[in-house]
Amino acid sequence: xxxxxxxxxxxxxxxxxxxxxxxxxxxxxxxxxxxxxxxxxxxxxxxxxxxxxxxxxxxxxxxxxxxxxxxxxxxxxxxxxxxxxxxxxxxxxxxxxxxxxxxxxxxxxxxxxxxxxxxxxxxxxxxxxxxxxxxxxxxxxxxxxxxxxxxxxxxxxxxxxxxxxxxxxxxxxxxxxxxxxxxxxxxxxxxxxxxxxxxxxxxxxxxxxxxxxxxxxxxxxxxxxxxxxxxxxxxxxxxxxxxxxxxxxxxxxxxxxxxxxxxxxxxxxxxxxxxxxxxxxxxxxxxxxxxxxxxxxxxxxxxxxxxxxxxxxxxxxxxxxxxxx
Amino acid sequence: xxxxxxxxxxxxxxxxxxxxxxxxxxxxxxxxxxxxxxxxxxxxxxxxxxxxxxxxxxxxxxxxxxxxxxxxxxxxxxxxxxxxxxxxxxxxxxxxxxxxxxxxxxxxxxxxxxxxxxxxxxxxxxxxxxxxxxxxxxxxxxxxxxxxxxxxxxxxxxxxxxxxxxxxxxxxxxxxxxxxxxxxxxxxxxxxxxxxxxxxxxxxxxxxxxxxxxxxxxxxxxxxxxxxxxxxxxxxxxxxxxxxxxxxxxxxxxxxxxxxxxxxxxxxxxxxxxxxxxxxxxxxxxxxxxxxxxxxxxxxxxxxxxxxxxxxxxxxxxxxxxxxxxxxxxxxxxxxxxxxxxxxxxxxxxxxxxxxxxxxxxxxxxxxxx
Numbered sequence: 001x002x003x004x005x006x007x008x009x010x011x012x013x014x015x016x017x018x019x020x021x022x023x024x025x026x027x028x029x030x031x032x033x034x035x036x037x038x039x040x041x042x043x044x045x046x047x048x049x050x051x052x053x054x055x056x057x058x059x060x061x062x063x064x065x066x067x068x069x070x071x072x073x074x075x076x077x078x079x080x081x082x083x084x085x086x087x088x089x090x091x092x093x094x095x096x097x098x099x100x101x102x103x104x105x106x107x108x109x110x111x112x113x114x115x116x117x118x119x120x121x122x123x124x125x126x127x128x129x130x131x132x133x134x135x136x137x138x139x140x141x142x143x144x145x146x147x148x149x150x151x152x153x154x155x156x157x158x159x160x161x162x163x164x165x166x167x168x169x170x171x172x173x174x175x176x177x178x179x180x181x182x183x184x185x186x187x188x189x190x191x192x193x194x195x196x197x198x199x200x201x202x203x204x205x206x207x208x209x210x211x212x213x214x215x216x217x218x219x220x221x222x223x224x225x226x227x228x229x230x231x232x233x234x235x236x237x238x239x240x241x242x243x244x245x246x247x248x249x250x251x252x253x254x255x256x257x258x259x260x261x262x263x264x265x266x267x268x269x270x271x272x273x274x275x276x277x278x279x280x281x282x283x284x285x286x287x288x289x290x291x292x293x294x295x296x297x298x299x300x301x302x303x304x305x306x307x308x309x310x311x312x313x314x315x316x317x318x319x320x321x322x323x324x325x
Numbered sequence: 326x327x328x329x330x331x332x333x334x335x336x337x338x339x340x341x342x343x344x345x346x347x348x349x350x351x352x353x354x355x356x357x358x359x360x361x362x363x364x365x366x367x368x369x370x371x372x373x374x375x376x377x378x379x380x381x382x383x384x385x386x387x388x389x390x391x392x393x394x395x396x397x398x399x400x401x402x403x404x405x406x407x408x409x410x411x412x413x414x415x416x417x418x419x420x421x422x423x424x425x426x427x428x429x430x431x432x433x434x435x436x437x438x439x440x441x442x443x444x445x446x447x448x449x450x451x452x453x454x455x456x457x458x459x460x461x462x463x464x465x466x467x468x469x470x471x472x473x474x475x476x477x478x479x480x481x482x483x484x485x486x487x488x489x490x491x492x493x494x495x496x497x498x499x500x501x502x503x504x505x506x507x508x509x510x511x512x513x514x515x516x517x518x519x520x521x522x523x524x525x526x527x528x529x530x531x532x533x534x535x536x537x538x539x540x541x542x543x544x545x546x547x548x549x550x551x552x553x554x555x556x557x558x559x560x561x562x563x564x565x566x567x568x569x570x571x572x573x574x575x576x577x578x579x580x581x582x583x584x585x586x587x588x589x590x591x592x593x594x595x596x597x598x599x600x601x602x603x604x605x606x607x608x609x610x611x612x613x614x615x616x617x618x619x620x621x622x623x624x625x626x627x628x629x630x631x632x633x634x635x636x637x638x639x640x641x642x643x644x645x646x647x648x649x650x651x652x653x654x655x656x657x658x659x660x661x662x663x664x665x666x667x668x669x670x671x672x673x674x675x676x677x678x679x680x681x682x683x684x685x686x687x688x689x690x691x692x693x694x695x
Contacts (some may be wrong), residue, residue, distance in 0.1 A: 062511070069484060103673055
């Protein structure tokens with residue numbers, strides 16, 4: 001088995017599906033000859049031809065509309081939005097159009113589009129590149145929203161996303177692209193959408209998280225273990241729809257929970273998870289369910305990034321509040 | 326010293342030269358006379374009669390829809406009278422395999438492409454069964470977001486090109502829609518891919534109340550094609566023959582692999598923007614209305630047809646009766662469709678119902694069984 005970075009695992013997944021299904025098309029800004037600004041589509045145009053892997057004019061709304069139109073001709077488009085901060089340009093195509101295709105056609109049409117896009121802080125990008133905007137997507141009924149935290153998951157989840165018959169927003173955290181390698185099987189495999197993974201078992205506290213915060217939460221759990229706290233970490237992997245069953249089973253076991261997200265605190269995924277926990281498991285709780293999130297400013301200029309982004313230390317601090325309540 | 330003016334590029338002169346090129350294309354004048362013999366499509370008598378039938382039928386459908394709306398028996402409705410040539414003559418140049426991406430006023434083209442009338446009424450009434458497209462019918466439900474259909478048309482056209490089909494994607498918006506970013510992205514994408522698309526702008530002079538002059542400094546919408554590097558044509562949108570020829574030619578170029586075209590049909594809507602409270606007297610005078618009524622597509626085509634001995638009152642009345650009967654039957658069919666439920670909608674959000682929606686399905690099943 002090869003040791004791959006997340007970006008390599010993503011390329012593998014794209015290659016797998018381009019091979020498996022001739023209806024899969026990969027396109028976007030600079031994804032062809034250049035192989036994408038992060039090289040996610042490296043070598044794909046050469047291998048599969050310009051008909052299947054191609055550059056588009058520079059316009060995100062156009063890319064979204066193109067994907068919808070191609071899906072109406074039976075294709076399975078996998079467009080790239082170069083940075084997810086640019087999503088505002090394509091919001092109508094995503095939330096107004098593809099998310100509603102099945103619904104507004106009374107179930108007679110669907111839009112099996114997978115939009116891939118890099119996001120996430122800690123890599124000193126200019127403005128509008130790093131924002132965590134998954135909450136916007138999760139608020140659109142009809143979409144699925146997937147955020148992998150490891151190379152292995154990235155491959156299996158992306159293959160599932162491409163095969164899914166509903167539109168999927170597949171968000172790739174830039175800091176995870178090359179930060180570590182992992183064994184990734186060469187053969188194809190899938191990881192079901194909508195299923196969380198218990199990354200680390202524990203008895204005293206459940207941390208629910210996703211994306212780059214999974215690593216931070218595991219680090220925090222390891223530190224807490226030194227102080228004899230046994231912490232369970234759940235990686236949501238899909239944030240819409242949520243794997244409520246896995247979350248609740250864990251909380252019923254530990255009796256204490258917190259949610260960690262990189263996004264700002266306001267109106268986020270974490271708030272939604274907290275609500276689900278209190279709705280369904282309040283009698284199992286020994287403490288309030290707290291959140292670790294970024295402050296409610298717009299994503300900071302890069303000099304302030306280190307303090308702004310939640311980290312293992314913040315998680316340990318909040319975890320202690322929950323554990324000692 | 327500056328170089329002589331004649332040796333310089335003069336952007337103003339260039340613009341003027343381009344704008345002058347976009348003269349109105351007309352075949353049949355207001356009197357029903359062929360004024361452009363070379364361009365006459367020489368349709369067969371049967372085709373001419375069929376086009377006339379469709380225009381008369383659609384005028385009746387519009388009148389009936391307005392009165393049904395006033396009786397509270399239809400919902401959302403955008404009147405079409407005045408735009409019959411733009412809508413039906415452009416559609417007349419299409420084939421069954423062509424894919425229509427309509428705006429919300431483009432219900433007539435969908436009906437003539439095969440959308441069952443009762444489904445159009447269900448769409449108007451806000452019932453999802455209206456939009457359940459029969460297998461093999463190449464249309465989308467009417468688009469509400471202005472211009473969104475333009476970028477999707479580029480995608481459908483690219484798909485048709487990749488599938489090597491001899492078909493086109495055709496989409497419609499108004500002159501207001503031509504101000505949207507999606508308009509430019511749509512024509513530009515299709516142009517860049519040389520995709521078989523036809524972009525029609527029905528310039529009916531007002532975007533709700535905003536007059537055409539406020540939309541753009543461009544003299545015509547058609548000239549916007551130049552920037553995208555695609556052919557554009559400025560057509561008398563009240564002239565069915567000119568609209569037909571412009572669309573037929575655009576279609577021919579598209580299926581030959583020569584890429585998309587932009588067609589501006591210069592026309593008028595007699596009615597309000599929609600039946601939801603728009604009052605046209607706030608933004609236009611009855612003088613303007615009567616100026617346009619003189620150009621009416623049905624009036625001029627009827628004159629032309631009668632002159633040729635292809636149309637008479639009896640034929641006209643036959644179409645009117647048929648339209649009324651079919652509308653009545655379609656309304657009856659729409660009335661017989663069971664009321665839409667929240668559970669119907671919850672069930673079609675995703676291919677497989679996820680956990681959280683299943684819970685809500687159970688709640689609404691109980692509510693709706695009470």
